[in-house]
Amino acid sequence: MTKATNKPRWSIGELARELDITTRTIRYYEDMGLLSPERKGQTRIYSPADRVRLKLILRGKRLGFSLEESRDLIEMYSPDGTNNRAQLSAVLDKIEARRAQLAQQLRDIQATQQELDEAEQRCRQAMSELES
Amino acid sequence: MTKATNKPRWSIGELARELDITTRTIRYYEDMGLLSPERKGQTRIYSPADRVRLKLILRGKRLGFSLEESRDLIEMYSPDGTNNRAQLSAVLDKIEARRAQLAQQLRDIQATQQELDEAEQRCRQAMSELES
DNA sequence: GCATACGTTTACGTTAACGTAAAGTGCAAA
DNA sequence: TTTGCACTTTACGTTAACGTAAACGTATGC
Missing domain, CATH: 1.10.287 (Helix Hairpins)
Structure with missing residues (x-):
């Protein structure tokens, strides 16, 4: 049996407001390969995991990391193709x-x-x- | 009686080599108002105090500070016109x-x-x- | 039906922090 | 004296990380 609780989702605007950034910024991070949210038609839909990644990027920024560095870091966290x-x-x-x-x-x-x-x-x- | 020991001085090239930056960078910091070394003719001569300021800037960079922020910080340290x-x-x-x-x-x-x-x-x- | 709010793509603009190249000055060794 | 090195100024080029604007879809309330 799978969990019945639907996982929360966010729109790009909701995340932008919550994290005090612009939607442009979020889309730019996607262009740079730091995010890849689902799509419902054209519209982006963000999962909790996407939200976590976004927060990691912002934490990196506070430490002066470039997006490239943050991408590197996040890849270390996620044990993907390694x-x-x-x-x-x-x-x-x-x-x-x-x-x-x-x-x-x-x-x-x-x-x-x-x-x-x-x-x-x-x-x-x-x-x-x-x-x- | 003043101290007889002459204080050490550095050329721009010496500082650049020691701190692993380019002379362009050091001149740029001067343009931005972060440094103002003495001149012997055209040539810049850096005092120990200048060298400290430069190191503070580089420390700021490691923490992700902008040059503006570093300038602010350094001004807090030096009790000048306050x-x-x-x-x-x-x-x-x-x-x-x-x-x-x-x-x-x-x-x-x-x-x-x-x-x-x-x-x-x-x-x-x-x-x-x-x-x- | 139409404004309002949110989403989309495309594309040009902007700023900080230098890089890079050109052209010249001053001095010391060969 | 000329070669070479370190210094100088001026000025255009470059990159990251977005900002900004145009032009367009889509749903919702009045």
Whole structure:
């Protein structure tokens, strides 16, 4: 027996509103091969999986990734046509490389946070010294 | 008495080689108002402070910041023409906003790291199952 | 029947962040 | 002196990631 609960679907406009992007952007990601929603006639219909992929892309953008990089990442998550040992090994290498990049970004964030702390200190100091 | 030790200086080529960027890039940052090195005649001469600013820009790039954003950040670090209370208060607001963004990026990194962990698990699992 | 709202494709426009090439300057070694 | 290297300016070219506009289908309410 299959589940009776119909899975939720979204229109392009609904997703755009929810994620605060334009429909143009969503269609562009599809053109770039990052999404491939179902079609009901001409109209695009997005599944929960499509929505997840879209959110992953937006998360990548917040981290400064290019669409190409996000596509790469998402492909690592989904175990699709990766069957032979050489391919799996290549994926492991890619994962390791990404990990190194993320570690670098983490260090960069921490350094920036610390400098913001110091800047705030100096700022508050200047304000307190400003009171005659 | 002033320090007798002459402070180190760099040519544009030296900095480019050290930081693995092109001289074009460094000049572009100057055009955008992110750097303003001394000149000896026509030739640019970079101080340790210039070098720090350049490194800050590159760190910003690794975090996906635009040059505009990096310029903003660097201005927060250097307490230049910020004298009156309104300006200082505005800087504090900017600092807070940056902090929020960095916190979001940190969450994004952690989520990505975790998904990489899971992807690696599945990958290794697939490899072990591949041994007949 | 017609406006309104949503969807579609096609296509040209825009911006940031450089790349690349041309043409010239200044100095040091051969 | 000329060759070569590093520096300079000017200016046009390029790419990613969309924005924007035109022109068109389709359903829904009045």
